[in-house]
Structure formats: structure tokens, C-alpha cells
Amino acid sequence: MRRLSALRALLRVELRDALRNRARSWLVVSLVALGMAAMVGGGALFRTARATPHERCASVLGEASLRVRTYDATTREPFERLLPPGARVAAFSERAALLRAGSREASTALWSFERGALDAGGLAQGMLRVLEGRAPRDAGEIALSRSALEALGVERGAAVDLDGRSHAIVGVVALPEQLASSIALVAFAPEQETRLWLVHAPLDAQARLADDLHAAGHSVQRRSELGESDGFEQLVTFVLGGFAFFEVALVIGAVFAVGLRRRQREIGLVGANGATAGDVVGALWLATLVLAALGVLLGTLLGAGCAFALGPWLDAWNGRWNGAVELSGAHIAGGAALGLASALLATVLPALAAARLPIVVALSGRRPVATASRAWLALGAALLGAGGLWTALGLRAGEFAAAASVLGGSIAAVLGLGACSPWLLGVLSRCASRLPLAWRLAARDAARFRARNGPVVTAVLAALSVSIALASLAGSVDELVAAQAREVSVGADRELVGIAIALSAFTGLIVVLIATALATTESSADARVLEAVGATPVVLRTVAGARAGYLALLGALLAAPAGLYPSWGLVELADAKLAFHTPWRVLAAFALGLPLLAFLSAWFAAGSASQRPRPR
Amino acid sequence: MNSHAPILELESVTRVHGAGARAVRALGPVSLTVAPGELVAIMGPSGAGKSTLLALAGALDEPSEGRVRVAGVDLATQSRAQLAALRRRAVGYVFQDLNLLPGLTAAENVALPLELDGLGLARAREEAAAALERVRLGTLAQRFPDELSGGEQQRVAIARAFVGPRKLLLADEPTGALDSVSGEMCMRLLRAQCDAGRSAVLVTHDATHAAWADRVLYLRDGRFVDAGPDASSPAVLRAGRSA
Numbered sequence: 001m002r003r004l005s006a007l008r009a010l011l012r013v014e015l016r017d018a019l020r021n022r023a024r025s026w027l028v029v030s031l032v033a034l035g036m037a038a039m040v041g042g043g044a045l046f047r048t049a050r051a052t053p054h055e056r057c058a059s060v061l062g063e064a065s066l067r068v069r070t071y072d073a074t075t076r077e078p079f080e081r082l083l084p085p086g087a088r089v090a091a092f093s094e095r096a097a098l099l100r101a102g103s104r105e106a107s108t109a110l111w112s113f114e115r116g117a118l119d120a121g122g123l124a125q126g127m128l129r130v131l132e133g134r135a136p137r138d139a140g141e142i143a144l145s146r147s148a149l150e151a152l153g154v155e156r157g158a159a160v161d162l163d164g165r166s167h168a169i170v171g172v173v174a175l176p177e178q179l180a181s182s183i184a185l186v187a188f189a190p191e192q193e194t195r196l197w198l199v200h201a202p203l204d205a206q207a208r209l210a211d212d213l214h215a216a217g218h219s220v221q222r223r224s225e226l227g228e229s230d231g232f233e234q235l236v237t238f239v240l241g242g243f244a245f246f247e248v249a250l251v252i253g254a255v256f257a258v259g260l261r262r263r264q265r266e267i268g269l270v271g272a273n274g275a276t277a278g279d280v281v282g283a284l285w286l287a288t289l290v291l292a293a294l295g296v297l298l299g300t301l302l303g304a305g306c307a308f309a310l311g312p313w314l315d316a317w318n319g320r321w322n323g324a325v326e327l328s329g330a331h332i333a334g335g336a337a338l339g340l341a342s343a344l345l346a347t348v349l350p351a352l353a354a355a356r357l358p359i360v361v362a363l364s365g366r367r368p369v370a371t372a373s374r375a376w377l378a379l380g381a382a383l384l385g386a387g388g389l390w391t392a393l394g395l396r397a398g399e400f401a402a403a404a405s406v407l408g409g410s411i412a413a414v415l416g417l418g419a420c421s422p423w424l425l426g427v428l429s430r431c432a433s434r435l436p437l438a439w440r441l442a443a444r445d446a447a448r449f450r451a452r453n454g455p456v457v458t459a460v461l462a463a464l465s466v467s468i469a470l471a472s473l474a475g476s477v478d479e480l481v482a483a484q485a486r487e488v489s490v491g492a493d494r495e496l497v498g499i500a501i502a503l504s505a506f507t508g509l510i511v512v513l514i515a516t517a518l519a520t521t522e523s524s525a526d527a528r529v530l531e532a533v534g535a536t537p538v539v540l541r542t543v544a545g546a547r548a549g550y551l552a553l554l555g556a557l558l559a560a561p562a563g564l565y566p567s568w569g570l571v572e573l574a575d576a577k578l579a580f581h582t583p584w585r586v587l588a589a590f591a592l593g594l595p596l597l598a599f600l601s602a603w604f605a606a607g608s609a610s611q612r613p614r615p616r
Numbered sequence: 617m618n619s620h621a622p623i624l625e626l627e628s629v630t631r632v633h634g635a636g637a638r639a640v641r642a643l644g645p646v647s648l649t650v651a652p653g654e655l656v657a658i659m660g661p662s663g664a665g666k667s668t669l670l671a672l673a674g675a676l677d678e679p680s681e682g683r684v685r686v687a688g689v690d691l692a693t694q695s696r697a698q699l700a701a702l703r704r705r706a707v708g709y710v711f712q713d714l715n716l717l718p719g720l721t722a723a724e725n726v727a728l729p730l731e732l733d734g735l736g737l738a739r740a741r742e743e744a745a746a747a748l749e750r751v752r753l754g755t756l757a758q759r760f761p762d763e764l765s766g767g768e769q770q771r772v773a774i775a776r777a778f779v780g781p782r783k784l785l786l787a788d789e790p791t792g793a794l795d796s797v798s799g800e801m802c803m804r805l806l807r808a809q810c811d812a813g814r815s816a817v818l819v820t821h822d823a824t825h826a827a828w829a830d831r832v833l834y835l836r837d838g839r840f841v842d843a844g845p846d847a848s849s850p851a852v853l854r855a856g857r858s859a
Contacts, residue, residue: 001734002732002733002734003734004734005731005732005733005734005735005736005737006731006732006733006734008731008737009724009727009728009731009732010732012719012720012724013717013719013720015719016719016720017719019719020718020719266717266718269715269716269717270717270728270732271676271700271703272674272676272703272709273703273704273709273728273729273732273776274700274701274702274703274704274705274729274732274733275700275732276696276697276700277696279732358676358677359676359677360671360676360677363676363711
């Protein structure tokens with residue numbers, strides 16, 4: 001009862017604080033919402049845009065269980081003799097043809113199906129869709145795809161020449177998986193010979209029939225062979241998706257750590273009035289849960305809204321008939337669980353640190369004594385070693401265990417490098433004596449406040465490492481495609497990689513700027529001293545800019561190994577012979593561009609802050 | 617506990633920060649006894665150990681040596697949760713500034729220790745309203761700290777320090793950031809609370825404010841001066857209210 005009453009009182013304090021600091025609260029809500037929107041919206045678009053095993057099968061063999069290409073062209077009756085009792089069969093044909101309309105010509109794939117095969121319940125249902133009008137019934141009729149109509153400059157109702165005969169255009173058709181292809185559909189003649197057959201046999205007879213037909217010299221495709229999903233893409237989604245949510249947790253953690261440091265005295269005051277550490281942690285978690293739940297709700301609405309808004313353009317984008325947008329309940333539930341868990345995980349360390357701070361220290365507003373950086377170095381080295389060992393052992397295990405080891409090893413690598421960062425800040429600070437004043441102050445301040453800057457560097461490196469992993473993996477796939485000289489459209493994938501890189505750089509920039517804003521507040525006394533000894537506003541701005549640029553640079557440099565690690569793991573996991581690729585341009589953009597952007601943002605922000613009237 | 621038993625006892629209390637060659641003695645050894653209804657003022661230069669003494673008296677810090685008893689309870693025998701309970705029920709604090717949580721109204725700030733102690737919301741608000749009436753701020757109960765003057769904020773803090781069953785107020789330069797009129801009003805309130813049977817230890821630099829106390833003790837370099845090692849002895853320097 002006491003605990004509930006205390007939680008209610010402190011939750012009120014936390015929620016009022018969230019309302020008072022709307023920018024910070026919105027940042028937390030937005031981070032969860034963006035992850036959720038990506039999961040729900042991106043997941044829905046991905047599911048919708050990708051052919052399901054059923055759709056992939058339907059485009060090749062409709063509703064049939066086997067697609068057979070016979071050695072010679074034959075009529076229906078001799079072919080049916082090869083089949084067991086109870087089997088259904090439908091004949092179809094496909095060949096190249098040249099269509100003419102006036103002076104225009106169009107090369108097309110000419111299809112024909114036995115009457116009724118394309119209708120509901122027919123064996124070819126799903127192989128080809130009639131978009132307008134109807135399928136041809138008689139010899140003088142034809143249906144064309146939109147690209148064929150455009151190439152010939154005709155519309156439905158007009159006539160085209162095929163093999164020297166005029167055919168009336170009665171419909172518009174399309175192959176569901178290749179909407180842009182130029183095709184034509186004509187009626188199948190009753191005694192037409194063909195080599196292509198769709199067969200539906202009882203389940204227990206399918207394997208035997210396939211073997212018999214194959215033994216007789218015919219080519220056979222079975223539904224069960226086509227329906228296999230691509231395991232590697234699922235593994236990539238699992239590893240990079242898990243890594244992205246971990247990144248969200250780290251960024252939110254940095255935001256909370258910074259916020260709680262600001263409110264250190266307030267938390268001390270609560271403790272002085274009798275709140276226990278458990279009360280404080282519980283209230284912080286509950287308030288986080290409220291913000292995260294809001295983020296989940298907004299993210300779900302945003303993701304679903306974007307998916308439905310973008311749905312109509314999806315067919316034109318990927319050139320296939322995608323159907324209605326498919327929202328996944330599993331994606332929503334999984335995203336909600338991950339979003340809430342990420343936010344709670346993010347609060348664990350800052351909340352415990354805030355609650356365990358001695359009340360006298362909290363009330364004084366002084367910085368708590370930082371843990372010795374050598375201890376952090378030892379922890380970081382241990383994490384890096386454990387992560388490497390886990391991945392090395394996991395890669396020899398089964399597919400899922402290997403993917404889990406790559407994800408776990410990657411997270412351990414990020415945490416390990418992050419844990420080393422306080423030590424690194426200390427070392428760099430000692431080497432800063434020859435740097436210009438602003439950069440020297442930045443390096444020294446970063447080391448003085450390394451307990452706070454360690455999580456900030458970790459969050460930046462986590463934000464950037466996802467993109468580096470993605471860029472490296474995309475580069476490996478591109479190299480493979482180029483080596484095999486396959487004509488695969490990778491333009492859309494490159495766009496997605498570009499968007500991901502921009503988003504992660506933006507996230508890293510936000511973290512750095514939040515940390516810089518706090519550093520500026522905490523160093524206001526130093527700024528007054530600088531002003532008193534004659535520092536110009538430009539020097540003060542440069543100090544603020546250097547603080548941001550320094551943290552961004554360190555985060556970007558550490559992100560390189562942290563990002564290349566999961567990419568290497570996934571390359572090792574891939575069945576295809578992928579070669580590891582180092583994305584030098586992305587690495588250079590992060591190492592140079594992000595620090596510069598952070599420097600300029602903080603420089604201008606410091607300028608606008610210094611123009612505000614001073615409190616009396 | 618009988619009604620004449622001391623509300624606060626410090627027995628040869630020492631506080632040392634750090635260890636070995638880096639050890640710094642911040643306080644002690646000092647002894648102090650505060651009786652019910654007594655207002656004790658502690659004066660001294662910066663760094664004399666005044667705030668350290670208050671932190672030890674209020675269970676915010678632990679002594680390196682010696683014993684601290686609040687309302688008869690030896691703080692050394694208490695768990696962290698029990699010390700938190702003591703802060704909710706027995707001891708109230710008033711600091712120089714930043715006493716109130718900015719996200720809570722005046723009434724909610726005063727009700728906070730009661731709510732933390734598990735009292736129902738309605739009862740807690742009732743007691744908070746009564747406490748605010750006692751410091752003549754009943755009409756401002758729904759205002760947020762930003763909407764109150766510095767003097768009003770300190771009066772809210774005093775109301776919170778004495779809300780519920782709390783008997784001991786520890787005030788660390790509560791008038792330091794106030795003008796003379798507001799400062800005097802705060803001292804009147806403290807005096808009135810002590811006259812009503814509660815006790816207070818006041819740290820101040822201002823002799824006119826210390827004059828409201830029953831006893832004034834001087835602390836220098838961590839020890840009471842002129843009062844001997846035991847500040848509860850009758851030899852302490854006494855300053856009348858009229859001084």
C-alpha cells in the first residue's frame with residue numbers, strides 16, 4: 001500500500017517533468033515511434049512487396065502441383081496417359097511473337113491457356129491476371145499488357161496483326177510478378193499441340209509422378225521446390241532489426257542519463273523526503289513506460305498510415321502486382337514488445353545510478369565520483385573478447401544459433417567499445433596539451449565528465465554502426481551481382497541503404513547535440529571564467545562546437561569496427577559466396593561529415609543561446 | 617518515548633571524508649542534544665561543518681564515529697528503508713534554495729512525504745492544506761513553485777518540513793536567499809512551530825535570525841567553540857530573542 005501510494009506520488013512528479021520538458025519527452029516518444037513505425041510500416045510494405053511462397057508458386061504453376069515441359073509438343077490425350085488416375089491437367093503455351101499495329105511493332109511473350117484454366121478453380125489461376133475486359137475466347141481475339149498497348153499505340157477495342165492475321169483486342173492482361181513485361185494472350189486452340197502442362201495430382205502421388213516424368217526425359221517443376229523461403233534475408237532482418245532496437249535503447253538511455261543528471265538535485269530532494277531507491281526506480285520505469293506506450297501507439301498509427309499511403313505506388317515501384325497492404329499482427333505485437341523493452345532497458349542503468357547516488361551528493365549538485373576508467377577498460381576488453389568468442393563458436397552452430405551469435409557478438413562489441421570509451425577519453429585528454437584552446441577544453445571536459453560521455457559515445461557508435469553494417473553488406477551483395485553479371489535491379493535497395501545511413505547519422509547527431517547542450521549547462525561556470533578573462537563570443541561558440549565535434553568524431557571512429565563486425569558475421573553466414581566489403585565512402589562520410597555537422601550545429605546553437613537576455 | 621526525551625542526540629560524532637593521507641575531517645568530535653520545542657541555531661564560517669552536521673542529524677549521511685539518535689532511534693541500527701521511513705515521519709528539511717519540486721503544486725509538494733508514506737491522497741491533501749494554512753499560504757495551495765516568490769517558496773518548504781507527525785526540522789540557511797522581510801517571516805514561522813512543541817536546528821550566517829533561537833552554537837573547523845565538546849551543556853553561549 002505504501003509502495004503504491006509512493007509510486008503514484010513520484011509518477012506524478014515524473015509525468016509533470018515529462019510535460020515540462022516536452023522536447024526531451026518527444027525525443028523519447030519519437031525514437032520509440034520511429035522504430036515502431038519502421039517495424040509496422042516497413043514490415044507491412046516489405047511483406048506486401050515481397051512475393052509470398054504462394055504468390056511465387058502461383059506465378060509459375062498457378063494452382064497446380066507440377067509444371068511439366070514435355071520433350072516434344074503433343075496434344076492433351078497422349079499426355080494424360082502419363083498421369084495417374086485422379087490427376088487434373090491444363091495445357092498452356094508460351095512463345096515469342098511480333099505484333100504489328102500500323103507502322104508500329106512490339107516484341108511480346110505470347111501466352112495461351114486452355115479455356116477455363118485462368119478462371120477461379122482453374123489450374124492456371126494466378127499465373128496471369130485479366131485487368132480489364134476479358135480473356136480471348138476465339139481465334140480472332142487477343143488481350144495485351146499495358147506496355148504492349150503503349151508500344152503499339154493502341155487501346156482496347158482496336159486490332160493488331162499477329163502472324164499475318166488481325167486480332168481484336170478484348171482485354172488488358174498482366175503477369176502478376178512482371179507487370180512491366182510486354183505480353184499478349186490468345187485463345188488456346190482445341191487440338192493445339194504444346195510442350196507446357198500444369199498438373200494437379202494427389203499429394204501422395206506427386207513425388208512418384210515427378211520422378212517418372214523426369215525419368216521419361218520431361219522437365220518438371222514441383223510446387224514444394226518453389227515454396228522454400230529465403231533464409232538468409234530473414235537472418236539479415238533478424239540481426240539488423242535486433243541491432244536497430246538495441247541502438248534505440250542506447251539512444252534513449254543516453255537521453256535519460258542526461259535528463260536525470262540535470263534533475264540530480266530534484267531526485268535528492270525526493271530522497272530527503274523519505275523516498276526509497278526502489279520508489280525512485282519504480283517511478284522512473286513507470287514514467288518511461290507511459291512515454292514508450294505513447295511512442296508505440298503513435299508509431300503503429302504512423303507506420304500503418306505510411307504503408308497504406310504508399311501502397312498504391314508499390315506496384316509501379318517494384319513492377320509486380322502486390323495486392324492489398326498486409327499489416328502483420330506479429331510485427332505490431334513484436335514491435336510493441338521490443339519498443340517497451342528497449343525503453344525500459346534504456347532506463348535501467350540511469351535510474352539505478354540516480355537512485356543509488358547518496359542524497360547528500362545529489363542535493364549538493366556535485367558530480368558523483370566517476371568509476372576508475374581502468375575498470376571500464378577491463379569491462380570493455382572482457383565484453384569484446386566474450387563477443388568475439390561467442391560469434392566464433394556460434395558460426396559453427398545451426399542457422400538460428402549462428403544468427404543469434406552474430407547479433408549477440410555485435411551487441412557485445414558495441415558495449416565493449418562503449419565501455420572502453422571512458423578510458424579512451426582519459427587517454428586522449430592527457431594527449432590534448434598541444435591542441436588549440438577550444439579542442440583542448442573539449443577533450444578535457446569530455447574526460448572530466450566521462451561517466452556521462454561514455455554512454456553518449458556508445459549511443460553514437462551504435463547509431464552509426466548499423467548503417468556501416470548495412471552499407472558493407474549491400475556492397476558485398478553488389479560485388480557478387482557484378483561478378484556474376486546478373487541483371488538484378490538493386491536501385492531500390494540502394495535507396496533504402498541511403499535512407500538508413502541518413503537516419504542513423506541524424507540520430508547520432510541528435511545524441512551529440514543533447515550531450516553538448518548538457519555540457520554547456522554544466523560548464524556555465526567555466527564559460528563565465530572564459531568571458532572574464534576576455535574570451536570573445538566566437539571563442540565560446542568554438543568551444544561548444546568543439547565539444548560536439550569531438551564526441552561525434554570519437555563515436556564515428558569507434559563505429560567503424562562495431563559496424564564491420566556484424567557485416568563480417570553475416571557474410572560468413574551467407575550461403576552465397578559473398579566477399580567482405582569495406583564501405584570506405586560511408587566510413588569517410590561519418591568520420592569527417594558527422595563531426596563537422598555536429599561542430600556547426602553546436603556552434604550556431606551556442607550563438608543563438610548567447611543572444612538570449614540574461615536572467616537578472 | 618516520554619515527552620521530555622531529546623528529539624535529537626549527537627554523541628561524539630565525527631565525519632571524515634576520504635582515507636589515509638587524503639583523509640579530511642569535516643566534523644567532530646561534537647555532541648549535541650535538542651529538546652522538544654527547542655530552536656537551536658548553529659553559526660560559523662564556511663567549511664566549518666554546519667551542513668555536514670545537519671546531514672548527519674537527518675540520516676542523509678553516516679558518521680565516521682559516534683552515534684546519532686533521532687526521537688530515541690539510533691540511526692546506526694537502521695536499514696536504508698528504515699532511514700527513508702525516518703525521513704518521511706520524523707525529520708523535515710529546508711534548504712537555502714531549490715526546495716520544491718517544480719512539477720508539483722504547493723499543496724502537492726507539502727503532501728509529498730505523506731504520500732510517500734502511504735497516506736491516502738485525500739488525507740494527504742487535507743493535512744497539506746492545514747499545513748499551508750499554518751504558514752498562511754492556504755490561498756496559494758494550487759500554485760506551482762514558479763508562480764511563488766522566494767519567501768513563499770520557503771514557507772511552503774517549512775510547511776512540508778512540519779507536515780504530518782514530523783517533530784524535527786533541519787534548516788540549512790533557509791533565509792540566505794531571501795530579503796529581510798521574507799527572512800523575518802520565515803523565522804517567525806519557525807519560532808511558532810517550536811513554541812507549539814516541535815524542534816528545529818537552524819544553520820545561519822545571520823545573527824539577527826540566530827537571535828530567534830533558544831540557543832546559539834558556534835562551529836569552527838568542525839568543533840563547537842565556547843561550548844566545549846558537548847553543546848548540550850548549560851555552558852553554551854545563550855542568545856536571547858531580544859539580542
